[in-house]
Amino acid sequence: MDSSTLCPCCKRILKKAPQKKTKCPHCGDSLYIKYRPGEDASKKRLVGSKEAAEIEQDWHRMSEIDQQIRLERQLKDAVESRHPRMIALAKVAIARHFKSDQVTELEREHSRLSIEEYSDTSFVAYLEVNAKEPRCCAMCKALVGRRFNVETALNECVFPLEGCLSDRCFAWVSPVFQHEI
Numbered sequence: 001m002d003s004s005t006l007c008p009c010c011k012r013i014l015k016k017a018p019q020k021k022t023k024c025p026h027c028g029d030s031l032y033i034k035y036r037p038g039e040d041a042s043k044k045r046l047v048g049s050k051e052a053a054e055i056e057q058d059w060h061r062m063s064e065i066d067q068q069i070r071l072e073r074q075l076k077d078a079v080e081s082r083h084p085r086m087i088a089l090a091k092v093a094i095a096r097h098f099k100s101d102q103v104t105e106l107e108r109e110h111s112r113l114s115i116e117e118y119s120d121t122s123f124v125a126y127l128e129v130n131a132k133e134p135r136c137c138a139m140c141k142a143l144v145g146r147r148f149n150v151e152t153a154l155n156e157c158v159f160p161l162e163g164c165l166s167d168r169c170f171a172w173v174s175p176v177f178q179h180e181i
């Protein structure tokens, strides 16, 4: 007998091999159609709730590993490019991924380097603060639309700001070029 017609839990006969998530009419366990990472999708089979949870965990671990490989590659590329802001950005991504307590510090480093990128160009008229409202706190919101030169921006616009009232504020400076004004 095809094992797909047996409940993987109680081993009793299911009249019809399930094609999607269902419940065993005998033992009441939830039944899923799943396959493990590394297996061919054609290996999909009927599993009980316990094995389904294990398989889900495997998939989760797999995507964690994928994500870590992607972050490492991003950092490696940035280091090879010798671009300080790209290196800082890659470090921010890694710190965020591992929920490091260095995140804020690294974000500020990236913010500082972004501002400094405009210091040696005569094309930039000024830097203007932008933010993703309405999530921003009052303190960050108060800066939106204000204009700074590079030097003052390095004092006042290194985000996230010291004393920012939310950890969700997302603000940055963008250049306004001479020819745009």
Ligand SMILES: [Zn+2]
Pocket (backbone or CB within 6 Å): 007, 008, 009, 010, 011, 012, 024, 025, 026, 027, 028, 029
């Ligand atoms: Zn059953």
Ligand SMILES: [Zn+2]
Pocket (backbone or CB within 6 Å): 136, 137, 138, 139, 140, 141, 164, 165, 166, 169
């Ligand atoms: Zn804020």
